[in-house]
Amino acid sequence: MTRRVGSSSVGAQRIPNLVAITTSSRRSCSARQRSSSFSKGPYISAVSRNVHPITAVQSEYSLWSRDIDREVLPTLRELGIGLVAYSPIGRGFLAGRFSDPERELDEGDFRRSGPRFTGENLRHNQELAAKIRELAEEKGVTSGQLALAWVLAKGEDIVPIPGTKRVSYLEENWAARDVELSGDDLERIEAELPQVAGERYDRSGMATLNH
């Protein structure tokens, strides 16, 4: 199934006539295709060539979710497919939106129990958020802007879609377009940032996706 997701939004500036293949497109594929991970490179390539041309793929991509660097992103680039980067600020954590999920987030918010937001992983990931804050302060921007600027700097073919309920964050995030990161900045950020601790989702969630 294809779904037109925008023609005048931020995405349209970089990927005209943005069309996303949703996960339900799996249903139109053979069992053999389904058994391989949904958005692994070969799968995307097979769907794009044999089922339907793909304009954009949506996947999590941020300073702490870079699994797609290995295989998916190179495939997208080879095929001229854009990336819609969801949760580009790590569901708020990379922007310092919260540091103690259990205390600060509503009951029922999945981040209160997510692998990256609990226990020892949370303590470790707080160091990661602190490093982002330090690098952002050096640049004179906010942590959220640095996280978004990093995604934007990774390529013209990547469109981050940060989410928020607040106009102030929306404006702050929009201004991240003006944050310039040089090649040296990117190298330094990537070298100095501690590795993330914990998977993106719990075990059952991880079983439903690729990366």
Ligand SMILES: NC(=O)c1ccc[n+]([C@@H]2O[C@H](COP(=O)([O-])OP(=O)(O)OC[C@H]3O[C@@H](n4cnc5c(N)ncnc54)[C@H](OP(=O)(O)O)[C@@H]3O)[C@@H](O)[C@H]2O)c1
């Ligand atoms: N395709 C998929 O499977 C999938 C999965 C997840 C998400 N998405 C989509 O991706 C988009 C964004 O993802 P997301 O909302 O999960 O993650 P996100 O954009 O990384 O983070 C959103 C969180 O960050 C906070 N935030 C936003 N801007 C901020 C700022 N400047 N400073 C501090 N905190 C800030 C928001 O706070 P407030 O809540 O206080 O505003 C919210 O809690 C949404 O459109 C969502 O639908 C798609």
